[in-house]
Amino acid sequence: xxxxxxxxxxxxxxxxxxxxxxxIEDGVIVEARNACAMxxxxxxNYNLHRNVNAYIRKNGRLVKASVDEAIRRSAExxxxxxxxxxxGWSSTSCEAIKVGLELADEIGGVIDNTSTVCHGPSxxxxxxxxxxxxxxxxxxxxxxxxxxxxxxxxxxxxRHMERxxxxxEGRFQRSxxxxxxxxxxxxxxxxxxxxxxxLLLHRRTSMMLSEAEKSLEGLPSDERRxxxxxxxxxxxxxxxxxxxxxxxxGDYEVLQALRAIIRDEELDVNEVSGVPVEVLEKxxxxxxxxxxxxxxxxxxxxxxxxxLRNVEAAIKMVQDLNERTKFLILPMRGHFxxxxxxxxxxxxxxxxYAVDFSHGYPRYNPGETSAIDILRRGDADAALIVASxxxxxxxxxxxxxxxxxxxxxxxxxxxxxxxxxxxxxxxxFAGIEADGTVYRMDHVPLPLKxxxxxxxxxxxxxxxxxxxxSEIRRLRKGAD
Amino acid sequence: MKILILTGRTIDQGCRKEISKxxxxxxxxxxxxxxxxxxxxxxxxKDGDNVKVTTRFGSVVLIAKRSKRMRSPGIAFIPYGxxxxxxMGSETDGTGMPLLKGVPAEIEPTEGxxxxxxxxxxxxxxx
Numbered sequence: 001x002x003x004x005x006x007x008x009x010x011x012x013x014x015x016x017x018x019x020x021x022x023x024i025e026d027g028v029i030v031e032a033r034n035a036c037a038m039x040x041x042x043x044x045n046y047n048l049h050r051n052v053n054a055y056i057r058k059n060g061r062l063v064k065a066s067v068d069e070a071i072r073r074s075a076e077x078x079x080x081x082x083x084x085x086x087x088g089w090s091s092t093s094c095e096a097i098k099v100g101l102e103l104a105d106e107i108g109g110v111i112d113n114t115s116t117v118c119h120g121p122s123x124x125x126x127x128x129x130x131x132x133x134x135x136x137x138x139x140x141x142x143x144x145x146x147x148x149x150x151x152x153x154x155x156x157x158x159r160h161m162e163r164x165x166x167x168x169e170g171r172f173q174r175s176x177x178x179x180x181x182x183x184x185x186x187x188x189x190x191x192x193x194x195x196x197x198x199l200l201l202h203r204r205t206s207m208m209l210s211e212a213e214k215s216l217e218g219l220p221s222d223e224r225r226x227x228x229x230x231x232x233x234x235x236x237x238x239x240x241x242x243x244x245x246x247x248x249x250g251d252y253e254v255l256q257a258l259r260a261i262i263r264d265e266e267l268d269v270n271e272v273s274g275v276p277v278e279v280l281e282k283x284x285x286x287x288x289x290x291x292x293x294x295x296x297x298x299x300x301x302x303x304x305x306x307x308l309r310n311v312e313a314a315i316k317m318v319q320d321l322n323e324r325t326k327f328l329i330l331p332m333r334g335h336f337x338x339x340x341x342x343x344x345x346x347x348x349x350x351x352x353y354a355v356d357f358s359h360g361y362p363r364y365n366p367g368e369t370s371a372i373d374i375l376r377r378g379d380a381d382a383a384l385i386v387a388s389x390x391x392x393x394x395x396x397x398x399x400x401x402x403x404x405x406x407x408x409x410x411x412x413x414x415x416x417x418x419x420x421x422x423x424x425x426x427x428x429f430a431g432i433e434a435d436g437t438v439y440r441m442d443h444v445p446l447p448l449k450x451x452x453x454x455x456x457x458x459x460x461x462x463x464x465x466x467x468x469x470s471e472i473r474r475l476r477k478g479a480d
Numbered sequence: 481m482k483i484l485i486l487t488g489r490t491i492d493q494g495c496r497k498e499i500s501k502x503x504x505x506x507x508x509x510x511x512x513x514x515x516x517x518x519x520x521x522x523x524x525x526k527d528g529d530n531v532k533v534t535t536r537f538g539s540v541v542l543i544a545k546r547s548k549r550m551r552s553p554g555i556a557f558i559p560y561g562x563x564x565x566x567x568m569g570s571e572t573d574g575t576g577m578p579l580l581k582g583v584p585a586e587i588e589p590t591e592g593x594x595x596x597x598x599x600x601x602x603x604x605x606x607x
Binding site: 012013037038041042045046048049116117120121124152154155156158231232233234235245247248249274299300302303304305307308353354366367368370371372373375376389391392393394395396397398399400403413414415416419420 | 484486487488489490491494495496497498499500501502503537538548549550551552555557560561562565566568569570571572573574575576577578579580581582597598600601604605607
């Protein structure tokens with residue numbers, strides 16, 4: 001039987017697009033409409049390589065077990081551990097995260113979410129200097145200057161520009177689609193002419209791409225401007241009116257130079273981190289003269305030299321700009337519920353990630369209580385990973401220590417982390433086979449839908465965690 | 481040759497991780513090193529040749545890809561994944577976040593083979 005479910009929230013990136021239409025035949029999704037390439041890849045393939053079995057490692061090999069056995073074994077491991085780490089949480093529902101926090105509190109463990117290796121430094125910067133933010137709808141309708149700094153939404157958030165910024169038709173701002181089409185046609189014509197010229201002249205003519213750094217003057221006032229700042233010329237940069245290429249690790253200097261220009265201070269250098277000062281002056285001029293600007297920043301700022309200080313400089317630049325015009329700033333959050341993980345962690349403990357319950361109360365000290373640092377020091381004596389794959393995402397040294405301790409993985413995939421685990425519990429896909437709540441990157445809560453039933457034996461993360469928690473309480477009661 | 485390594489998201493990596501990380505397609509999307517044409521010429525390699533990237537944290541064999549995105553020489557890009565993480569360190573300078581962009585490395589041509597997901601998982605398990 002064929003049915004269509006509409007207004008589905010996409011469980012892939014922080015955009016949480018809520019206009020997905022799924023065509024379902026005989027209990028299987030056969031088509032995802034309106035989704036980007038990543039969304040379609042998930043919706044249309046989620047069931048191809050999924051894991052439906054629970055496993056327990058015996059004599060060095062993963063052996064099939066019942067879900068009840070795997071839950072019992074997980075409870076034993078966690079109840080025996082003195083400093084367990086509970087990691088992941090950004091690709092599951094807020095309801096599951098809430099139970100995870102209760103579990104961490106019960107066993108006196110450390111609980112950390114994936115923001116520790118994405119926008120953790122941004123959170124530290126926001127705690128220092130605040131954040132001038134808004135919801136994405138405001139940018140869609142009103143922003144006339146869009147800046148992506150250290151972020152490549154073309155690859156990481158494919159519909160961000162279409163739904164919320166440069167490529168969206170807002171109530172008061174037009175999309176830049178027409179301008180891009182004209183530019184692509186002109187570029188293609190220029191390339192053809194260059195090719196003909198090089199053939200006629202029998203020598204190689206420079207085929208360098210013409211800079212997108214064209215004059216911003218003369219654009220219609222109701223059309224947005226798009227500026228991209230990055231260390232590589234990404235596909236997002238190809239769409240920009242203005243692309244600034246910064247030397248790797250040079251973002252902090254460029255941001256501080258822009259702050260100086262915005263405050264009408266003179267710079268006594270000709271270039272900053274590979275960017276000529278006259279280019280910075282032009283960009284500063286654009287920022288000051290916009291009606292409502294927004295700066296979206298990505299991991300280009302948080303993962304490079306300077307980390308939280310880069311983000312702090314970006315936020316302070318936006319604060320400076322608010323002396324002259326209206327300007328806002330927002331991190332491009334990666335996983336679909338990483339914002340929810342920060343939000344639920346903060347409700348329950350007061351802290352957004354890297355929360356340590358080992359003293360009997362929540363402590364927060366990223367650098368000490370964060371996942372990578374704990375694993376690097378080899379402090380944890382057990383680990384529970386929920387809806388995440390640190391073996392693929394953490395540096396090798398940290399991963400090595402995960403392999404040395406009892407490891408429990410709750411995941412719909414037999415991921416590389418599951419392959420080295422001692423206990424594997426298959427779960428339902430949040431947002432496809434299990435419902436719940438997620439927070440979009442701008443902190444707007446949205447409901448995940450359960451659109452198909454999970455295979456027999458695959459419970460939701462929330463249910464699995466509840467069962468582990470109640471088993472731990474039962475074990476502890478027995479021990480008393 | 482000395483080079484700075486950047487890691488990051490690509491659309492292929494983003495799509496293929498949603499299907500299976502054990503698949504050949506995923507390895508092809510992730511076990512690559514995007515390079516500037518001048519750097520490839522200097523190393524004497526062409527598109528599709530294998531290169532070995534070494535940092536003080538480890539080394540990994542990848543397939544070199546010429547990319548017009550890498551406009552400046554001296555910089556190479558590896559998509560997020562198991563392969564990139566073989567050469568990343570875990571020191572966080574008290575922030576919780578390791579340095580994953582702008583890591584100094586040596587790059588050289590190699591006859592070595594690109595490891596599979598299974599090879600890397602086994603090497604993690606057995607040290």
